Amino acid sequence: MGLRELKRERTRRLIADKAFELFTDHGFGRTTVEQIAAAAEVGPSTLYRYFPTKETLVLEFVEDCLMDAVAWFREQPPVDLPDGLQAVIERVLEELERNPDRVRAVYEMADQTPSVSAHLQELIWRFREELTEELVRRLSGPDPQLVEFTAALSAGSAMNIIETVVRMWVDNPDGIDVKELAHRAMSLLRGGGIPLPAAPSDNAIHGP
Amino acid sequence: MGLRELKRERTRRLIADKAFELFTDHGFGRTTVEQIAAAAEVGPSTLYRYFPTKETLVLEFVEDCLMDAVAWFREQPPVDLPDGLQAVIERVLEELERNPDRVRAVYEMADQTPSVSAHLQELIWRFREELTEELVRRLSGPDPQLVEFTAALSAGSAMNIIETVVRMWVDNPDGIDVKELAHRAMSLLRGGGIPLPAAPSDNAIHGP
DNA sequence: TCGAATATGGTAGTCACTACCATATGACTG
DNA sequence: CAGTCATATGGTAGTGACTACCATATTCGA
Numbered sequence: 001m002g003l004r005e006l007k008r009e010r011t012r013r014l015i016a017d018k019a020f021e022l023f024t025d026h027g028f029g030r031t032t033v034e035q036i037a038a039a040a041e042v043g044p045s046t047l048y049r050y051f052p053t054k055e056t057l058v059l060e061f062v063e064d065c066l067m068d069a070v071a072w073f074r075e076q077p078p079v080d081l082p083d084g085l086q087a088v089i090e091r092v093l094e095e096l097e098r099n100p101d102r103v104r105a106v107y108e109m110a111d112q113t114p115s116v117s118a119h120l121q122e123l124i125w126r127f128r129e130e131l132t133e134e135l136v137r138r139l140s141g142p143d144p145q146l147v148e149f150t151a152a153l154s155a156g157s158a159m160n161i162i163e164t165v166v167r168m169w170v171d172n173p174d175g176i177d178v179k180e181l182a183h184r185a186m187s188l189l190r191g192g193g194i195p196l197p198a199a200p201s202d203n204a205i206h207g208p
Numbered sequence: 209m210g211l212r213e214l215k216r217e218r219t220r221r222l223i224a225d226k227a228f229e230l231f232t233d234h235g236f237g238r239t240t241v242e243q244i245a246a247a248a249e250v251g252p253s254t255l256y257r258y259f260p261t262k263e264t265l266v267l268e269f270v271e272d273c274l275m276d277a278v279a280w281f282r283e284q285p286p287v288d289l290p291d292g293l294q295a296v297i298e299r300v301l302e303e304l305e306r307n308p309d310r311v312r313a314v315y316e317m318a319d320q321t322p323s324v325s326a327h328l329q330e331l332i333w334r335f336r337e338e339l340t341e342e343l344v345r346r347l348s349g350p351d352p353q354l355v356e357f358t359a360a361l362s363a364g365s366a367m368n369i370i371e372t373v374v375r376m377w378v379d380n381p382d383g384i385d386v387k388e389l390a391h392r393a394m395s396l397l398r399g400g401g402i403p404l405p406a407a408p409s410d411n412a413i414h415g416p
Numbered sequence: 417t418c419g420a421a422t423a424t425g426g427t428a429g430t431c432a433c434t435a436c437c438a439t440a441t442g443a444c445t446g
Numbered sequence: 447c448a449g450t451c452a453t454a455t456g457g458t459a460g461t462g463a464c465t466a467c468c469a470t471a472t473t474c475g476a
Contacts (some may be wrong), residue, residue: 026300091325101363115326117333118327118330121328121333122325124329148376152372152376153369153372153393153396156369156371156372157365159368160367160368163364167360168353172353174355185356185361188361
């Protein structure tokens with residue numbers, strides 16, 4: 001690897017770290033891009049070459065986790081569909097759990113800044129689309145429309161589980177075991193689509 | 209109703225219609241807010257009082273469909289959980305199918321404008337949150353965390369089905385029967401979470 | 417060491433969006 | 447009907463994210 005790419009990675013990390021620092025200290029909305037550039041000792045022009053939008057400074061970490069998981073899944077040998085989805089889900093959750101503080105910070109910013117929330121959702125959507133594409137590539141069937149439908153719905157289910165588990169995790173600081181929760185959700189993936197409580201009395205919905 | 213609210217609704221509609229016209233003619237990115245305001249013969253200041261962001265000019269219709277469905281569901285008598293979700297899904301799809309051109313236009317803009325896509329996803333996320341909240345209110349159970357989990361996962365499943373069906377619908381101009389597709393998806397909601405094709409040979413995933 | 421490829425910094429500008437104020441227009445009271 | 451109050455509107459000035467562009471500096475291959 002040349003010196004060029006080394007420096008590039010270094011300044012990239014520097015900018016991202018300084019940005020995260022300023023965001024957590026003063027808030028996303030109260031931090032300008034110029035301030036970040038100044039803190040990283042680069043020009044605003046340079047910053048924009050690395051990060052096309054202000055939001056990517058926050059969400060790049062999550063994006064990496066999701067896209068790495070898809071890339072990993074692409075190289076996996078063929079398996080049963082539920083097994084494959086389970087593997088992807090576990091992979092994403094493991095990567096996210098590597099930096100709990102980072103994940104929590106991202107979700108806090110998303111909660112109080114609509115544009116961050118929007119870009120986060122868009123990120124998740126793109127992950128879902130990539131996963132769908134890979135599932136289509138792997139699934140076989142006579143009806144291509146049915147394959148597309150099946151793949152999209154499956155990818156959505158996986159994304160649903162990931163999102164739900166992560167949200168429960170970040171909302172409950174210390175009372176959540178991600179692995180246990182994910183396991184419970186995944187058993188629903190194999191059983192019924194709707195996670196109905198075990199007791200029959202809990203199956204009913206009560207009015208207002 | 210006073211003359212005041214009448215005029216307000218009128219100018220609101222006027223702005224939204226002119227905006228949609230300009231967007232479809234020249235594209236979302238190539239239309240400025242000032243142009244829209246000029247076309248509706250109002251000041252930019254007035255426009256921003258009605259629509260806080262440029263994206264809301266596009267997405268208000270979808271937002272109305274989703275939020276109306278939730279509001280409707282809130283007033284429904286208690287029913288079985290799968291039945292309730294099915295009702296919400298049908299409600300949303302019916303409302304969207306009322307203006308097919310509008311829905312198609314929205315998704316086209318979302319496909320070619322990241323900020324529109326982001327705001328659309330954020331809208332869907334908010335719908336999911338509202339639906340989750342209502343499900344929590346209706347569900348009973350000894351463990352509140354399990355209730356929250358169940359509700360979030362259920363709302364996510366409903367949203368997953370809606371999003372998948374709508375996406376298939378807008379991607380295939382005339383070859384999709386929304387009702388039929390929704391029916392198929394909803395049967396999966398009651399059966400297994402993963403939509404596996406009927407033939408056993410289709411259950412396997414094949415490698416690259 | 418020289419020239420090509422690329423990374424950087426700065427400038428000028430567009431545009432979405434906000435805060436604020438003066439004015440005009442419906443709405444209600446005597 | 448006149449007056450007054452609440453609210454709607456239009457305009458101005460500004461912030462800040464983002465783009466296009468160009469001159470300079472740095473790194474790489476020969």
